[in-house]
Amino acid sequence: xxxxxxxxxxxxxxxxxxxxxxTCPDHRDEEPLMTxxxxxxxxxxxxxxxxxxxxxxxxxxxxxxxxxxxxxGTTWEALKREVERRTRDxxxxxxxxxxxxxxxxxxxxSLDLRDMRFIASDTFKIMLGRNPNEPLDxxxxxxxxxxxxxxxRHEAIANCIAGHSNYDIEYRIVTPAxxxxxxxxxxxxxxxx
Numbered sequence: 803x804x805x806x807x808x809x810x811x812x813x814x815x816x817x818x819x820x821x822x823x824x825t826c827p828d829h830r831d832e833e834p835l836m837t838x839x840x841x842x843x844x845x846x847x848x849x850x851x852x853x854x855x856x857x858x859x860x861x862x863x864x865x866x867x868x869x870x871x872x873x874x875g876t877t878w879e880a881l882k883r884e885v886e887r888r889t890r891d892x893x894x895x896x897x898x899x900x901x902x903x904x905x906x907x908x909x910x911x912s913l914d915l916r917d918m919r920f921i922a923s924d925t926f927k928i929m930l931g932r933n934p935n936e937p938l939d940x941x942x943x944x945x946x947x948x949x950x951x952x953x954x955r956h957e958a959i960a961n962c963i964a965g966h967s968n969y970d971i972e973y974r975i976v977t978p979a980x981x982x983x984x985x986x987x988x989x990x991x992x993x994x995x
Contacts, residue, residue, distance in 0.1 A: 913940065915963070915991075929985065931977025948974035948982065962991055 909926025924934035
């Protein structure tokens, strides 16, 4: 139990006697162990002449609340560590995927069906005969597909999306230099749940 200094505090009939109520000027910077509540817990005592002779203040222990807050801090730190770990794992996984794609000379691309945003890897751009440092949008990519193969490709994409099935097709592309190349394209749609 804490020892008080006996310094009078702002509440009638109270003194800093172990409660370390923060209104004691000598201990206001210390963490209170007990907290006064201004509520029905405060009740004046009256003498037979109806004079208020004392005021009783109910004190409540704040240690359970402090423990709960400490647990939240621990939980917050644990959550923060978990997010950091998962972010690190995701970064390592992405680096591994990039390495495998580069080692296998495989290109990759994605198309977000919500906004039709097209993203192509550098290797895929090279396969199309393009500079990997230049942007490649969906319109330029589709324009590179050999004209006789466009309808078949469009149908394969429509079937893939409608059937939630894998995409597997071969078609020709024409590079900006006019070279005709065959590409084997495989993909898998993903959907927000």
